[in-house]
């Protein structure tokens with residue numbers, strides 16, 4: 001089993017040691033980072049520290065030296081975003097810090113994405129995300145999107161105040177098989193059910209997995225309205241998305 | 254010591270000054286508007302946010318129908334942002350109006366301009382006129398509370414939440430400059446409401462633990478809030494929903510009369526931190542209790558606050574629009590019952 005001292009980058013080592021307490025997550029991250037090159041660890045360190053310019057420069061350099069784009073994405077960027085997500089969930093950092101890490105992630109991805117798509121490497125899955133009709137709260141939804149992108153999903157962000165028709169149109173246009181809705185108001189939560197109804201009426205409910213979240217939403221509400229899953233925070237959103245993609249693939253056979 | 258019977262206004266103002274009261278006042282410093290109340294007095298959203306007579310009529314139900322000790326005519330948090338030039342979405346009867354924060358109007362400190370018609374714009378003037386109407390009709394009996402948004406929330410509206418929060422990390426000095434400049438809007442609108450007859454002002458400034466650290470509150474807002482206490486000569490009620498225990502120490506240092514706090518914070522723990530320095534108002538849960546449960550659960554939350562010594566009791570934030578009148582009426586009822594059960598026999 002890898003130990004924390006197998007991680008060569010001091011910053012990453014300290015971050016994991018100080019902030020990642022949950023045994024499974026800690027072990028997982030130590031194993032991941034112990035196997036990652038020190039060069040990719042430096043990219044991760046810069047990302048966790050919110051240094052977008054450093055991430056940008058290191059990514060460009062690594063690509064120029066022939067490091068595969070996929071390796072930079074997985075080992076440099078995605079692994080680090082996991083640390084960020086856990087630190088946020090545990091209140092070690094807050095929204096501004098997460099936003100700056102997401103900006104750093106974006107700086108790296110700007111160089112990676114064109115290469116990946118040119119070489120035909122597919123994202124994990126496409127997800128359509130939006131805040132429901134009448135609701136303008138989007139901070140939580142945006143954090144979910146950052147974490148989803150930070151895990152390799154392609155996300156189509158419909159923004160706030162999204163009607164059932166807009167969800168329908170986006171899912172059809174992008175042929176997405178996964179969709180997420182966010183609501184922060186008790187007054188707008190029913191619009192999640194309205195949207196799900198619209199998918200049933202269109203006869204395409206079985207073609208898309210639907211996840212829901214937001215502070216007033218609960219597993220119980222999610223079950224009542226006929227959603228496929230509920231996630232309490234951005235980390236759960238990612239786990240849920242992965243699970244639903246798997247379920248979808250299994251059902252497709 | 255027994256206190257002579259008070260009316261709502263006396264009771265609220267005494268509690269805000271930290272003085273003895275005949276019983277704990279009931280108030281909502283944010284909003285009591287509900288669809289049921291809109292129907293009852295024929296003053297529906299969105300008009301009740303834009304026409305002074307309707308605004309006053311809907312607000313008065315907090316006293317006439319619910320039996321609260323305050324009247325609060327500002328149901329949303331957007332009146333001044335509209336006057337500052339933000340893009341608005343007025344919505345329908347069943348939802349609050351909001352600012353389109355995805356289309357910010359300012360990027361740099363120098364963009365910040367308080368328009369010359371800031372206080373005569375229909376959406377700020379509506380509030381001022383509503384306060385005048387309410388002052389005339391109810392001003393002797395019940396506390397009329399105004400509302401002026403703090404600069405942090407104005408920052409969300411005018412700069413957009415994400416750009417504003419990123420700026421605070423990238424260039425804290427610039428953020429402070431922005432906050433200083435936006436404070437003029439807070440003060441101007443506040444002073445105008447005081448002149449129109451407001452007895453006290455709610456000051457929402459959403460630097461909540463759901464978004465930023467307690468240290469952020471201290472660095473960016475504590476001193477500014479101290480300054481607002483000096484510039485707005487009525488009792489101020491700071492409102493920050495969400496988790497705030499980690500910043501209540503700093504909030505207690507501001508000299509504000511009261512802090513309107515959220516159910517995510519345990520009453521006894523909160524009282525332990527602030528002690529007598531600031532009067533807590535709250536913290537009955539909105540989405541789970543007032544909206545989704547019944548009078549019995551509401552009563553329990555009222556008792557939890559009273560048992561902890563919280564000096565003003567009410568909902569934690571703007572109540573959900575579909576909240577039942579029954580649940581809201583239970584708040585003053587429970588407060589009275591608690592006092593009856595706890596009065597020392599003469």
Ligand code: B12
Pocket residue numbers: 134135136137138139140141143144180181182183184185186187211212213214215216230231232233234235236237240284328329330331348349350351354406409414459461463464494495496515517539540569570571572573
């Ligand atoms: C910040 C905030 C605002 C900001 C919003 C800025 C923005 N662009 O989003 C401002 C100040 C503008 C605002 C406005 C209003 N607000 Co507000 N606001 C909040 C506050 C303080 C924090 C919300 C937040 O961003 N939390 C942080 C994020 C990270 O958490 P989150 O959103 O829950 O998201 C996480 C999870 O839920 C999950 N998740 C989220 N979405 C999804 C989706 C999926 C698919 C999954 C799996 C997971 C998931 O992952 C996220 C990350 O971990 C809450 C208070 C609170 N205690 O929650 C009130 C609150 C949500 N607001 C409330 C109210 C009443 C309003 C207003 C109506 C106020 C008014 N009177 O005008 C307006 C509403 C306008 C509208 N039509 O939408 C009430 C709602 C009551 C209710 N349930 O009906 C709350 C609960 C306050 C309270 N205690 O009563 N608000």
Ligand SMILES: [Zn+2]
Pocket residue numbers: 283492493494569570571
């Ligand atoms: Zn609030």
